[in-house]
């Protein structure tokens with residue numbers, strides 16, 4: 001069949017909207033009609049050449065849709081089912097899948113530019129197109145592995161389902177699964193965009209009492225107050241590390257999160273943590289932009305430095321929990337989504353992200 005998609009041919013050039021050929025789903029795969037796709041900074045890293053993949057590629061890894069057709073052997077979903085798309089497809093057999101860390105599936109990562117069987121479904125002429133994260137949801141239709149499909153309630157709006165597909169699960173999961181924030185503690189969040197806002201509301205949910213939003217964009221800081229922030233700090237206007245220490249009684253925060261993606265902001269999050277504190281890195285710095293961390297201070301101050309991928313989540317279990325938290329009013333996804341676009345306007349959507357428009361943008365028309 002044909003599908004209209006946004007294609008990245010070369011870094012630092014606009015995405016091109018065009019019609020591609022999409023193969024039928026193979027065994028263990030599903031054809032999904034995309035309902036919504038979020039504008040996440042992780043896609044931008046490829047557009048800006050800050051991260052590399054095989055080009056041409058169809059990006060888009062924060063999505064939702066409705067199952068249109070299933071391949072042989074698919075049992076967990078059927079045509080008509082609404083699904084949240086997972087940007088990691090577990091193989092179910094590797095070390096990580098069998099030890100409770102399916103978000104780190106080896107086969108998924110080893111086949112990062114193709115489907116799990118090493119082949120492509122998107123083509124034009126003799127050219128194969130990389131399906132980012134095996135989702136490629138900046139497209140009308142997508143063929144995904146069955147394990148990328150997480151069934152969701154029919155009354156969950158597609159835009160809410162899409163953001164649960166990345167920024168919500170990543171942000172809330174960073175707090176509850178990776179850092180394991182305890183009630184009554186202090187939290188600082190460096191970078192308060194789509195993912196950072198969910199770290200903030202995850203911290204509120206976990207019972208943190210002082211939740212400090214740190215961002216260079218005043219608009220983002222103001223917006224963050226709706227998502228649980230109790231204090232805001234702008235590093236371009238003040239010594240942010242000193243200010244966080246001041247807010248936390250001279251100690252530094254119990255938990256800090258880096259949610260922009262740069263060596264400098266990783267260092268900032270590291271320095272904002274108290275002795276014995278936990279520093280969790282969510283953002284993905286450009287290739288080669290590494291932080292400088294003093295190993296001796298790490299030892300003497302007994303800090304814990306950790307990364308978290310996809311909210312360290314068990315996706316088939318944690319995503320339905322995010323749905324439940326939204327539907328019972330504990331997670332605010334209504335105000336999180338501030339902009340909607342047509343697929344044709346995707347380059348503008350990324351300009352808005354980089355201009356510092358607050359909240360999350362979502363493509364709703366394909």
Ligand SMILES: NC(=O)c1ccc[n+]([C@@H]2O[C@H](COP(=O)([O-])OP(=O)(O)OC[C@H]3O[C@@H](n4cnc5c(N)ncnc54)[C@H](O)[C@@H]3O)[C@@H](O)[C@H]2O)c1
Nearest residue numbers: 041042191192193194195215216217260261283284309310
């Ligand atoms: N770990 C994961 O699994 C995972 C999943 C999704 C996204 N990410 C990464 O998380 C990061 C954030 O993604 P997003 O979609 O929320 O991006 P975003 O653009 O919506 O938000 C980034 C925020 O950081 C702020 N910022 C920029 N420079 C800053 C600075 N020097 N100090 C403080 N704040 C600064 C921006 O003003 C913005 O509010 C990206 O690197 C993305 O690739 C990681």
Ligand SMILES: [Zn+2]
Nearest residue numbers: 040042062166
């Ligand atoms: Zn994302």
Ligand SMILES: [Zn+2]
Nearest residue numbers: 091094097105
């Ligand atoms: Zn696996």
